[in-house]
Amino acid sequence: MTGLVSDSDERRLLRESVGKIAAKYGPGYYTERSRGGEHIGELWADLGQAGLLGVHLPEEHGGGGAGLAELNIVIEELAANGIPLLITVISPAICGSILAAHGSDELKRDWLPGIADGTRKMAFALTEPDAGSNSHNVSTHARRDGDGWTISGSKYYISAADECEAMLVVARDGEPAADGRNRLSLFVVPTDSPGVTLQPLETALVSPDKQFTVFFDDVHVGEDALIGEAGKGLRQVFAGLNPERIMAAAICNGVGRYAVDKARTYATERQVWSTPIGAHQGIAHPLAEAHIAVELARLATARAAELFDGGGAAAEAANVAKFAAADAALQALDQAIQTHGGNGLSREYGLADLWFVTRMLRTAPVSREMVLNFVAHTSLGLPQSY
Template sequence: MSGQPIGLGRSSNICDDNEERRALRDSVAKLVGGYGRSYFKDVVARGAKPDELWAEMGATGFLGVHLPEEYGGGGGGLADLAVVIEEMAAQGCPMFMIVISPAICGSILAAHGSEVLKRRYLSRIAEGTAKMAFAITEPDAGSNTHKITTTARRDGEGWRISGQKYWTSGVDEAEALLVVARDAEPAPDGRHTLSLLTVETSAPGLTLQPLDSALQLPEKQFTCFFDDVPVAADGLIGEEGQGLKQVFAGLNPERVAAACVANGIGRYALARAASYAKDRTVWKAPIGTHQGVAHPLAEAYIAVEQARLMAKRAAELFDARADAAEAANIAKFAAGDACTQALDRAIQVHGGNGLSNEYGLADLWFIARMFKTAPVSREMILNHIAQHSLGLPKSY
């Protein structure tokens, strides 16, 4: 391990309105900052996994801070996990697996999983000894979950799944998948409902094909082929045919968690840019004394802080069991734009050095840019806000 926690003055405290959250943030910053950006970059360059960091995050309770205490978690909420996720990225370690396994899968299991599934997975997710991946996206369905064609058909007491998912992250390091599948038999209205099932990654008939991605992350992307993959009777999450409702227990946390990764990257980029602008001297003055350098960074800082506050609000609404959809979508939208702007301006401040991998910024570009597209695109967020917030006619 090497490195020191990265900070930007009071920036890290603007969203923490109690001592517990400030202490949590400081503890995560100390742990992750001890590994540092160089550790994370080396792991990615070697095609390895940050196993040491993940194990420590689990052992200290950070991975399961939001999960119920009776299942090995910390008993907190999404707002607590949001602090953990953002601070990891702010220390130069934007880890997607914490979004996928604890945030999405953990939240869904905690809300809708049977006692068997909760006992099987939640404590190990919290302690970092088990990971789960989430399979929802399909090549031909796009953002329209109703068009999913991966099908679960009854087979005795269990099911068989056939179909295809893609852009499934981290499945190579996961013990199980949460799969959103269409029910084979139509409902009385003729429509095919959706169910949510757990699939062991060791199950026969499951084949993984790596996707060649520009993302410089330890989590790899895959197309998953399901060829009559068996699912045991206890593999069903919640109620059969209610998968679409159940999956939203994970989609709002997904948007908040993604926003927090983006906000953390924005904070990291601005911290690096500010440090460079203070140290880099041209014509006897630090370049940060020039408004042409200082103002773009200040503007990006404002955007990141606004996005952070929106993510905090969305997490709090979710924890209060209120409707968090609008806030979660706005948070993700704002964070994607703010992150990209902050990183772009940080790279620009570094001049040619910004394109050097040595400075730890250039390899974050496609990760930051991804937040304009995933886990939900800017266009679909705008559709949601136009229809549900403004009351405009549905456009699609």
């Protein structure tokens, strides 16, 4: 099935490499591990050894020296093979990008090679139950304490914390700035630190990447745990938030491709009264619309990655891509399920299990309402509502 996104020869080979590894495992592996509460260690190791997890990270720290455009291909192609991995967004895209942009030389040397080759993972701890989308309002706080910092508070919906050696924690630091907003600082906190507690969250997600509430009870870290400059964390965290939005879009685009392809195959092979059901416009036209929406979202995502890699202003493009991709993926998945009839809800056909993780990406990492707020305020220049 052709699409609107065209790859260079090098990127086409990258896409093929990811596809070969993904095909070795397949959506059945992903679903079985997810439902069994198990991780996908073998797949992760293969991706790391092939240099695919750190394709965007600096070569001097074990990465591929490419950019988000290449990581977009890796993450999308995994999802297009029925393997939408949240941890690919969290550890390499968010944490890897922030460390590469703002980490000390010591933190880069310590963490980036392991993130790139898959031998180490890092979770991202920003979300709190009472802060919502207002990152300025986080209550987890860090205070200077002798030779380092002491961190107290809690984080909510932290993905894959049980798989990771450390978390990149966003905390407020000291007194608010002159505008009343809290100053933020970023820290690398080992998950086995005294005072760190992981509490599993029960969700409807079918995913090997589980969700947690994380408690920090006077957790002490050294001065070397600080990323960049104290109090400048909001600027630093955006080195990870725009990649997070773009790579969330990549997952959605892959799911959309997977859903449309499954529906196309079924509609071609399934016959009623000796006629393939795909010959009927009631089936064909909605699938064509779903394909169009997915391809447009892929173009928006590729453009956002291009802007980010070029050092341009990528915030608008990243938000637009995430918005478009999440809606397109849900449209494609819903229509694929409808095309399959009752079989769409059968585990055998591998569609229904993707619903909740795809639906989550319409809300996270940024809700569609906050994207609309951003576009209204920033792109259209309308008055702010908050």
